[in-house]
Amino acid sequence: MQHYLIQLECSKCGETYPHAKPHNVCLSCGKPLFARYALEQLFDSWKPEHLLSRPPSLWRYKELLPVCDEEHIVSLGETMTPLIHAKSLGEHFGLSELWIKDESRLPSGSFKTRGLAMAVSKAKELGITKLAIPSAGNAATALSVYAACAGIQAYIFMPKDTPAFNIDTCRLAGANVTLIDGLISDAGKIVAERKADEGWFDVSTLKEPYRVEGKKTMGFELAEQLGWKLPDVIIYPTGGGTGIVGMWKGFSELEKIGWIGKKRPRFISVQADGCAPIVKAWEAGKSSAETWQNAHTIASGLRVPQAIADFLILDTIQKSNGTAVSVTDDAIRDSMQLLPTKEGILTCPEGAATVASLEQLLSDGTITSSDQVVLFNTGGYQS
Numbered sequence: 001m002q003h004y005l006i007q008l009e010c011s012k013c014g015e016t017y018p019h020a021k022p023h024n025v026c027l028s029c030g031k032p033l034f035a036r037y038a039l040e041q042l043f044d045s046w047k048p049e050h051l052l053s054r055p056p057s058l059w060r061y062k063e064l065l066p067v068c069d070e071e072h073i074v075s076l077g078e079t080m081t082p083l084i085h086a087k088s089l090g091e092h093f094g095l096s097e098l099w100i101k102d103e104s105r106l107p108s109g110s111f112k113t114r115g116l117a118m119a120v121s122k123a124k125e126l127g128i129t130k131l132a133i134p135s136a137g138n139a140a141t142a143l144s145v146y147a148a149c150a151g152i153q154a155y156i157f158m159p160k161d162t163p164a165f166n167i168d169t170c171r172l173a174g175a176n177v178t179l180i181d182g183l184i185s186d187a188g189k190i191v192a193e194r195k196a197d198e199g200w201f202d203v204s205t206l207k208e209p210y211r212v213e214g215k216k217t218m219g220f221e222l223a224e225q226l227g228w229k230l231p232d233v234i235i236y237p238t239g240g241g242t243g244i245v246g247m248w249k250g251f252s253e254l255e256k257i258g259w260i261g262k263k264r265p266r267f268i269s270v271q272a273d274g275c276a277p278i279v280k281a282w283e284a285g286k287s288s289a290e291t292w293q294n295a296h297t298i299a300s301g302l303r304v305p306q307a308i309a310d311f312l313i314l315d316t317i318q319k320s321n322g323t324a325v326s327v328t329d330d331a332i333r334d335s336m337q338l339l340p341t342k343e344g345i346l347t348c349p350e351g352a353a354t355v356a357s358l359e360q361l362l363s364d365g366t367i368t369s370s371d372q373v374v375l376f377n378t379g380g381y382q383s
């Protein structure tokens, strides 16, 4: 198979690394590495029409994905997720163009699947046999099922109060699960300390270059579903930030190959009141975020006190003319009821947080009734 991956490049200092070997972060500055592709070549040779005969899965965008040989793809059927016109919910809020990208349909029940399908496939291609992850929950479930499918060992570190669904599913899929007394950031420290001795490759959010490549396919699908036009606003529940950072990167690639124009959606990052480091940094006009103390929220995917990509998330919000807001757990609970009542879409607390943000965004004029707004329902309901 022909591939267009050229190299890895540091998102901060620009230092480059060959893609044929495993890399985590930039060795000079410790920041995330991005995959870079031969976009000029694709500009001439790859057109949206080429997609028409391909199956509806994220692998349809393989030219802009990092797996060099299709033989290494580890797949559980990563279906394109529907973009649903939420007419009743829109009417409730006075928005005629309210849409929901429903990521709950993916294998393992959340959008984390996109990133881990990519990271595990690439790990397989690179001959890696042991993967370790600190997780707030859904990433661990996604890694466990893809690692099982690939015949790779998964080592999971997550808070002991992670939702039972995540703990159970990791164990059911045969992963090595360690529950810790602390948060995802503490789990990350354990992985960092032990990985060299244990021979683990660390697939922490954005400390591994390929999960974000999977996440960017959310943006590709959205653009394709809207006829290669982007909406006015994307509202996204933000934890580690791969969703926002990935879509932003993906849109830039689509522009460079000539598939979309210059217009970008305003990115609105939603966090929970009990863990809102990005919102705090945004409101203070800072370009990086401080660690959030005593993080707590029912939205476990948003319980990320410190994100390595903080500067990239904040930069995306700023460049897109967006904003960051937080919502209470009570508002999240109310929205977990409102969304299914109005639209029949069952949701996780993180997805509900985007619905919960609408009232304040409309009342302060951040969004207006004529905007085309896309909410990301990042996962399904789990009891």
Ligand SMILES: *Cc1c(COP(=O)(O)O)cnc(C)c1O
Pocket (backbone or CB within 6 Å): 110, 111, 112, 138, 139, 205, 237, 238, 239, 240, 241, 242, 243, 244, 301, 302, 348, 350, 351, 378, 379
């Ligand atoms: C991890 C997670 C998030 C946060 O996503 P990022 O892209 O890491 O910011 C949101 N929703 C759910 C359901 C998650 O599992």
